[in-house]
Amino acid sequence: MIYKTLPVPSYFDPNQVGKVWKVPYQERAREAELWAKQHYIRPAVQDAFRVCLMLIDVQNTFCIPEFELYVAGRSGTGAVDDNRRLCEFIYRNLGTLTQIAPTMDTHQTMQIFHSVFLINAQGEHPPAYTLVSVEDIEQGVWKFNAVLARSLNVTETYAQRYLLHYVQELKASNKYNLTIWPYHALLGGIGHALVSAVEEAIFFHSVVRYSAPNFKIKGEHPFTENYSVLKPEVLIDTDGNQIARKETEFIEALLAFDAIIIAGQAKSHCVVWSIADLLDEIAATDITLAEKVYLLEDCTSPVVIPGVVDYTDEADAAFQRFAKAGIHIVRSTDPIADWPGWVER
Numbered sequence: 001m002i003y004k005t006l007p008v009p010s011y012f013d014p015n016q017v018g019k020v021w022k023v024p025y026q027e028r029a030r031e032a033e034l035w036a037k038q039h040y041i042r043p044a045v046q047d048a049f050r051v052c053l054m055l056i057d058v059q060n061t062f063c064i065p066e067f068e069l070y071v072a073g074r075s076g077t078g079a080v081d082d083n084r085r086l087c088e089f090i091y092r093n094l095g096t097l098t099q100i101a102p103t104m105d106t107h108q109t110m111q112i113f114h115s116v117f118l119i120n121a122q123g124e125h126p127p128a129y130t131l132v133s134v135e136d137i138e139q140g141v142w143k144f145n146a147v148l149a150r151s152l153n154v155t156e157t158y159a160q161r162y163l164l165h166y167v168q169e170l171k172a173s174n175k176y177n178l179t180i181w182p183y184h185a186l187l188g189g190i191g192h193a194l195v196s197a198v199e200e201a202i203f204f205h206s207v208v209r210y211s212a213p214n215f216k217i218k219g220e221h222p223f224t225e226n227y228s229v230l231k232p233e234v235l236i237d238t239d240g241n242q243i244a245r246k247e248t249e250f251i252e253a254l255l256a257f258d259a260i261i262i263a264g265q266a267k268s269h270c271v272v273w274s275i276a277d278l279l280d281e282i283a284a285t286d287i288t289l290a291e292k293v294y295l296l297e298d299c300t301s302p303v304v305i306p307g308v309v310d311y312t313d314e315a316d317a318a319f320q321r322f323a324k325a326g327i328h329i330v331r332s333t334d335p336i337a338d339w340p341g342w343v344e345r
Contacts, residue, residue: 005336016196016197020193036209050098051096054262054263055086055198056270056300057105062105063082064080069182096336099213101213101216101254103270115180120141120143134167146159158238166224179225223243227269260293271315290322294330297331
C-alpha cells in the first residue's frame with residue numbers, strides 16, 4: 001500500500017493550539033468534504049490496512065497552560081508543543097488513519113485522589129501533590145473524611161478500611177503512591193473538554209474519512225485512580241468485591257487494528273500506564289503483536305512541577321522498556337512509510 005502525505009489545511013493556526021475556542025463545525029464539515037474530493041481520500045471503511053490513533057487525555061485540564069494540571073514537561077511548553085505536532089500529524093495522515101480513539105479523564109469532586117476525600121486530626125485536607133503512603137494511613141496522618149460517607153453511599157468504617165487496602169494495593173503492584181491531585185477534568189467543566197485545535201482535527205478527520213471517533217471515558221469511580229484507560233488502578237475492595245472492571249471491549253477493539261499509534265498526556269502517568277496494560281494484554285496473547293504499536297514520542301510529555309516533582313526519568317525509562325518489548329518509538333514528523341516495520345506490513 002502507498003501512503004500519501006497530505007498538506008495541512010490552511011485554517012490550522014499553530015499559534016492557537018494553546019488556547020480555548022469554539023470549533024466552527026459546519027464550516028469545517030464543508031471544507032472536509034471538499035478536501036476529501038480534492039485529495040482523493042477514500043472512506044475509512046475501504047482501508048485494507050486499518051490504523052487506530054489513540055489519543056490519551058488530550059484535554060484542556062492537561063494541555064492548556066492556564067488550566068489545573070498543565071503538563072509542561074521540562075521545557076515548560078510541553079503539551080502545547082506536543083499538540084501542535086499532533087494536529088499536523090493528523091492532517092498529514094488523514095488518508096492513513098482509519099479511526100481516532102480519544103480517551104477522556106472524567107472526574108467528580110469527591111474522589112480518592114482529591115483533597116476533600118482525606119482529612120487529618122486538625123480537620124485539614126491534604127494539599128495538592130501530597131503523596132499518601134501506606135504508613136500515612138496506618139499511622140493516622142490521613143484518614144477518610146467521614147462526612148462524605150453518605151454522599152458516597154458507604155459507611156465510615158468501610159471507607160477507612162478501603163483506604164488502607166487501596167494504598168497497600170498500590171504498593172504491592174509497584175504503582176505510584178496515592179497522589180492528591182488538584183481538582184481537574186471535572187465532568188461538565190471546560191477543563192474536561194478536548195483541546196480545541198485537537199477537537200477540530202478529530203472532527204475534520206471524521207468527516208473526511210466518514211469515520212466516527214471511538215471516545216472512551218475513564219476515571220469516574222470515586223474509589224480508584226484510573227491512569228490507564230484500559231484498567232483502573234484497583235479493581236477489588238477490601239471485602240473481595242469487584243468495584244471496577246478492565247475495559248475488555250475497548251482492548252479487543254484496539255487489538256483488531258493492524259497498527260495502533262499512541263500519543264497524549266501525561267507521558268509519565270496515563271500514557272505509560274495505558275501502554276503497560278496494553279502490553280500486558282498483548283503478552284498474554286502473542287508478544288509479537290507489540291510490533292504493531294507505535295508511540296509518538298514527540299507528542300507526549302511527563303509531569304514536571306518545578307521544585308515539587310519531576311517524572312521525566314521514570315517516563316523515559318518506561319518507554320525504553322516498551323521498546324525492548326517490541327513497541328516502536330517514533331516521531332510524528334517522520335513519514336509513516338519510514339517508520340520501522342511499517343513497509344514490511
